Amino acid sequence: MFSKFLNLETEKRDRILNAALDEFVQKGYENASTNEIVKKAGISKGLLFHYFKNKKQLYLYLYDYSLDIFEKEFFGKMAAMENEIFTKMRQIVLLKLELIHKHPDMFNFLMAAVRDESQEITLRNKELIERSYLKILENIDLSPFKGDLDIPKAINIIVWTLQGFSNEVQEKIKFLSLDEINYDEILAKMDGYLDVLRKSFYT
Amino acid sequence: MFSKFLNLETEKRDRILNAALDEFVQKGYENASTNEIVKKAGISKGLLFHYFKNKKQLYLYLYDYSLDIFEKEFFGKMAAMENEIFTKMRQIVLLKLELIHKHPDMFNFLMAAVRDESQEITLRNKELIERSYLKILENIDLSPFKGDLDIPKAINIIVWTLQGFSNEVQEKIKFLSLDEINYDEILAKMDGYLDVLRKSFYT
C-alpha cells in the first residue's frame, strides 16, 4: 500500500511526513490543505497523491506511523518497570513526558486524531488503549492493598486520578514554551496525589 | 452585537437557533453548511448574515446561549443540594443526566464545542469550569474527612473519578439508543466507586 513511500530517501520522506504532521496538527483534518502540505514539503501536487491515494489515507498513514513509534518506545520500556503500582504509574508518567519531549508533533497529532472520531481511528485507538491497559496492569503486586478494598475499582481510581491530573497540567502548560515548564513542581504535586491514594488504599 | 437577533419574534428565533444547533452537532463546525442552516430554518441566506456577521459569530452565540441555559438550570438547582460531598456529587450527576435528557442537542453541542479548542471557546469554558467548581465545593462539609488527609487533593480525586467513570460510560453507550440504556446498573456501579472513596477518605 505505502511501499512506494517507504522506499523513498529518508530526507524527503521526513520532509513530507513533517509537513503533513504540522499541517494536520495546526488545522485539524478537515481544514488541513494538501496544497499547504506540498508547499511545506517542497514537492509537487501530483507526488503526494502518487504516494497516498487521498487525503484520508495520508492521515491514517500518519496515525499508524506515529502510533507505531510510540508503542515501540512505550512497550519496550514498560517491561523493565516495577510491579508496585504507584511506582509503576509514576514511571509511566515520566516515560510519557519523555516521549512528548522527544516527538512533540507526533504526540500532538495523536491527541488530535483521537478526538477526530473517524471510525477507523476510533477503532485503532480503542485497541491500543486496551492493550496498554492490560500491559500496565499485568504483574501488579496486589498484596499491599487493604483486605476489604474493591481492588479493581481502586486501580481505576488511581488511573483516573492521574488522567485528571494530567489533563489539568496540560491545560495549564498549553501556552507555555517547553523551557518554561517546571517539571519538578509538577512531579511533586503528582506525588502528593499518589501519596493520598497510597495511604488510602494500602494497609 | 446580537441585539437585532434578540428582537426577533421567538418562533423565528428558535427556528434559526435549532437549525444551527442541529447542523453544528451533526457535522461539526467546519463541515456545517450555512446553506443547510438557512434551509432548515426556512430563512434566506442574506438574513442569517444580517443577524450574525459570519459563521464563527453564529457559533459563538450558540455556545453562549446554550451555556447560559445550562448554567441557569444547573446553578439554580445546586443551591438546594446536600453539603455532604458524596451525596452532592451523586445529585450533580443525576442533574447532569436530567439535563442531557431535557436538552440533548445543546448538550451535544457544548461537548463538541469544548473539544473544538478555539481560543474564545476555551476561555469561556475555563471560566465556567472554575465557577462550577467553586459552586460545587462551597458549603461542603469537611468534618467527616480523616484528620491527616490532604482534603483538597481528596476532593479532586473524587471529581476525577466521577469524570473518568462518566467518560467510560459515555464511550460504552455511544452506540446505544436512549431506551437501551440501563441507568440503574450505571448508578449502582457509580455508587460502588463512591463507596470505595468514602471508606477511604472518611473517618
Next chain:
Amino acid sequence: MFSKFLNLETEKRDRILNAALDEFVQKGYENASTNEIVKKAGISKGLLFHYFKNKKQLYLYLYDYSLDIFEKEFFGKMAAMENEIFTKMRQIVLLKLELIHKHPDMFNFLMAAVRDESQEITLRNKELIERSYLKILENIDLSPFKGDLDIPKAINIIVWTLQGFSNEVQEKIKFLSLDEINYDEILAKMDGYLDVLRKSFYT
C-alpha cells in the same frame, strides 16, 4: 429543479445556454470544460453551479431544452402534411433542413448527444424516435402501394434510404460553410431516389 435558471433575464440565460451548447458541441461531454463555459458566458464559476448542480445536469438540461424546441417545431408543422408518403417524406426532409438552418448549434448538440450513449439520453432519445415514427406514419395513404408488396418493409426501406442519403450528404457538406451548399442539387438527387422507390413500390 431548474426554476432558478428559468427565472433569469433572457439575455443572460441565452448567453449561458449558448456558451454551454458551443462548448459541448466542440469538445463533447467529457472534454467540455465548465471553466470554459463560464468564461464564454461571462459569469462566475459559482453561478453555473448555482443554476445546475453539476455538469451532467447542465448537459441533460441542454438536451431536454433543445429537444423541446425541435419537437414543438417539428410536430407542429407535421400535422399539416400530405398523406402521400413520398410527398410527406420530402416535406419532412425540407423541414429538417429548415430547422438545421434555424438552430444549427442545437441540432449539432442533439446529434452529438445521441452518440454519447449515456443511459438517460439514450432513453429519452428512443422515446422521441418512436413518437416521431408513429407521427410520420399515421394517416399515410397505403392505397397506391402494389398489392403483393410487404408494405411495412417497404416503408422501412424508404426511411432507411432517406437516412442513408442524408448521412452521405452530411458527410460531404461537413466542411462547407452554409452558403456553399447547393440545396437544389441535393434535393434533385433526393427526388431521384424517391422516384426509384415510387416506381418500384407503387402500382
Next chain:
Amino acid sequence: MFSKFLNLETEKRDRILNAALDEFVQKGYENASTNEIVKKAGISKGLLFHYFKNKKQLYLYLYDYSLDIFEKEFFGKMAAMENEIFTKMRQIVLLKLELIHKHPDMFNFLMAAVRDESQEITLRNKELIERSYLKILENIDLSPFKGDLDIPKAINIIVWTLQGFSNEVQEKIKFLSLDEINYDEILAKMDGYLDVLRKSFYT
C-alpha cells in the same frame, strides 16, 4: 514511426495491444487511462511512451492495426463471392457477423473510433469505405435489373437498407449476451427485406 514497437517480441507486443484495445473499448478515448493500460500490459509507464509518443498516436496505431486485420480478412474472402448482388450482400453480412465473433474487441474498437470523429480517423475511414464500396460493386451482374431502373441509385438503396436494418438489429441486441441472439430469426427478417428489393428491382 512505430518501428521500435514492431521489433518487439510478439508476446509482449500483443500484451500491450490487447491491454490498450481493452481499455479504449471499455472507456472510450478520453476516459481511457494510460495508467490502466500499462498495468494491464504489465509494463512500465515510461515504456509505453517510449513506443508511442503520446496517447493519440497509440490510439491511431491501434486503429490502423485493427483496420488492417479486418481489411485483409474481408477483402481476401470477398474475391470468391457471387456476382449476383443480393447473394453477395447476404454473404458480406454473414462475413461481417463472422468477423465480429472472431475479433469482438477490434470490431468494437473500430466502431467506437469511427464515431470519435477525429480528423485523422475520419479520413482513414472515408478511404476504407470507398475502397470497400468499389470492391463490393466490382463484377456485380447488372443484367437482372429492370431496364428503366437507375441502377446506381438502386444499389445505394440496397446498401442503405442493409445498413438501416443492421443498425436496428444492433440497437435491439445491445443488451443481450451473445448466446441469447437468435441469428436465424434475424437472417430470415433480412431475407424478407432483400426479397422486397429483388422483386422491385429485378425484371
Next chain:
DNA sequence: GATGAATGAGTGTTCATTCAT
C-alpha cells in the same frame, strides 16, 4: 427587514507526459 443571485478563491484529485537512472 428580507431576499437570493453572484462571487472567486479554495478544495481534493487526476493524468498524460518527462526524465534521471
Next chain:
DNA sequence: AATGAATGAACACTCATTCAT
C-alpha cells in the same frame, strides 16, 4: 531498453460572504 518517480496544469465542484433590490 526499461523503470517509475516527478511534474503541474487542469478538472469539477464548494461555500462563506456580499450586495443590489
